[in-house]
Amino acid sequence: MRATTVVLLGLLAAGCSRDAEKPPAPPKIFATEPAGPQRSADPAPVFTHLTVKARGATTQLERTPEGWRLVSPVEAKADPYAVEALVQQLTSAKFKATVNASPTDADLKKYGLTSPAFTVTARAFLPDANGEGAEDPSRQRTLTLAGGDENPFDGSVYVRREGDATVYAADGAVRYSLDKGPFELRAKEFLGPLELTALQSIEVTAKDHAWSLTREADGKSWRMEKPEPTRANTGRLTDLLKAFAAHQALSFPQDTAATRKALGLDTPVVDARFVPVSGEPTRVRLAQVTRDGAPVVHALREQGAQSTLAEVEPRALTTLDVGVQELKDRRVLSFPRDDVRRLEFLPGGKGAPVVVTRGAGNGDAWQVEGPGGGRALHFRVVKLLGRLESLKAAAFGEAKVKRWERYGISDASRGVVLRDGDGRELARLWLGDAVPDTEDRLYARGSGPDLVEVSMGAVADLPTRAADLQEAPPEASDGGAP
Template sequence: MGKGLVTVVALALGAGGLALSACSDGPSLRSAEAPAVSEKLFAPASTGTQGTKAAAPVFTRISVRAQGDTTELAREPDGKWSIVAPVKARAEAAAVEALLETLGSTASSPLVKDTPTDADLEKYGLKSPVFSVTAHAFLPDASGGGEDVPSRQHTVTLHGGVENMFDGSVYVRRDGDSKVYAAQGSVRWSLDKDTFALRSKELLGELEANELTLIEVRAQERGYVLEHEAGTTKWRLTKPVAERADEARVTSLLKNLKEYRALSFPADSAQTRKKLGLESPLIDARFTPRSGEPVRIRLARVMEDGAPRIHALREQGPDAVLGEVPEGALSALDVDVLELKDKHVLNFRREDVRRVVFHPGNGVAPITLVNASGMDGGSESWQVESPRQGKAQHFRVVSLLRVLGTLKATSFGEARPKNWAKYGIGDASRGAVLLGADGRELARLWLGGEVPDASGLSYARGSGPEVMEVSVEGLVLPSRAEDLMEGAPAPAPTEARGP
């Protein structure tokens, strides 16, 4: 964690002006002339050189006793923090960052009581502290080392008491120091944390699309399998249909899953799993990474007091975590396969296109263009080949190919219809055919009739086997050869679209 290397630790409270103290009858004003003592938890070792700034301590272990829990945290070699007791789990990054920032603050703390009695400690909540934090750190040498050098190691325990209701400050003291100080209320907010508050709630996340090779999801009424094409960012649906997958939708699926954080962590056992329905889950998903063990996530619902409660079991190798999650986690994975399909109408690579045939429809002769440039990767040189010959408008052709490549369906209709004609789609339909260097068809677009009660949408047939609904706005296909030839003006949209 970047905040692991913090500044010298001190109890935080601004100095100067009128400070507040507590007495047996409640809070009272302490003279502005009374010293605000700055006490540092981790005193830097002397550098031996006047004016040389001491190295900040590096925290390695922290123990927090608060709200009935004792939580042990350890800093990993990569700088991240984990909980090692009472459970082994990842730590909540934001909570640990706030804790370290508080320990690393360097403001002054007003002295409340120099030599408190037992009665004073009882009054301040320090006889039996409300919370205690023990921090272990080392002062690094010039090379950043010194973690194993005893003389560079420091351990300090800070005890927190009750809140001063007059100003919201909290009473604190340290082991080995009898004095009582007043620290600002944010100290308690950062340090008075139970195990749940310090534990990472990210139960379903840490799944990145580019790190996975396979996603398998089984739900009660539907399921799907997604495979990552090696060496690319592309995904394919392999079950229940074999289709291109929408890369953005796969990424958002995993991102949405991450948003459903754990609400609680029930004790895990075979009996608990059975009681919560995890032996026959609503959703059973497996995520296979490029390296390492697969991640299995099961989601189940139980009713308690008439309300649904959703529990998730995440397993990876020997590790298993059981948690309660928001109900929306079910819909994050239980999605219709149509949502996962690539919505691009045509599937082709722009650089493979060597010939384009536009079909104006209504019996008008097709318009054929050919890329006259060589296959050595040189600049394109499009020519109109028929029904007239001439040089094509380069940017007009490039623009048309770009639009065809980005054209997406707004929704899918009937799959593999027996009668395409009922959608106005046939050999005489308006459209375009894209061909490769060997004459092989790369992609074909047919535009059909208008979708009823959907202004601006038309039926279409593309690279997939189903009827698509597409927006024809901005799709201006040529109706004559002159529309593409140099020296001829670009057609008006209404004229180009045809009937």
């Protein structure tokens, strides 16, 4: 028993000796404390400035309330994903291993650290309990990290910190995130934001089409001014601006007068002007040249004294090059729904209209007007009103029709009239003949000047007699007779 105890104690002593000989775990790349391992309770650093020397250029970035921005070599919005990946590596990455604690000049050359492939200088502060402390010198920290060659054995990179002679190995992800030039760190979306809600007017001249739109007085709707005055399709316009603003830069050439001329921007293929409700207008010009037999497109964005020149994909030329039919509002009827107090459903021919009304005397209840009237089926009327409001043109026909009778549209046509409480007409729908060579379309006329085609199914259940809208009378009581 005593011998066994001695053996166990010997094994434990040997184990403890080996543990004591183990080198300490590699530290974090960005140590928030001058000495000793970082504790788990230490606050994560908040980075405020970055200087990245890589790809033959030096990029300086600053954190702003709106996000990270480049301040040199150009002033521009930073790519949030690229900067976030860089900051994340600085915040949480650890060295993979200690390579050489006391390297010689020959060692540094061997590791590629005599002339580093990239150098990152990061400034940060350790926030207090309230998240503040940016101006407190005792909470400020600075790191300069130099990266050298890649170790082909495992893809790691040799790195070294300023003030620390040791050469470490860092994971390849560190190099991928930190070895970035100005283009990689710069936001590629440079045209936006082009929010329709912030604009007052838009004017576009493109290769095949030219058009201009202005915001209506209600602040929500848009109206086409050219090439013809009509209501604009706000939803489609929103999609167009979103697609246009999403175009990304493939490169950022130096913006000079000579460069603009050489790229054809003095005579652009697309010239667009966006006027905001407040602030300076934005002008975007796109031009195309041929390089090595392939089309190359550049976009120039100008707003006040600021301008950005970028190479973009050729498809950017066609994003705004759309015609009237695409920009027109496809709603057949345009009316303020809350103002509707009278609906006149016209059965066509000489038949009497089916009229439902609601007013102050009746509250919100719809009433069937005329002989045999009474309370209307409320939800049926509301459903019909909603259907009329959402009725869309399946296609546009002849513009500015002179002879509506050719399409079966006249005062005797089947349709609907919507009026307000004073009897003023808010909107009118005429339904005409079936569209030839189609299975389910009718010619129609609505609030716009154009002939439109609508689905037969969308208007099939418009009432033609009062009984279609009347509530059933209550069952008569039998007076309690046995």
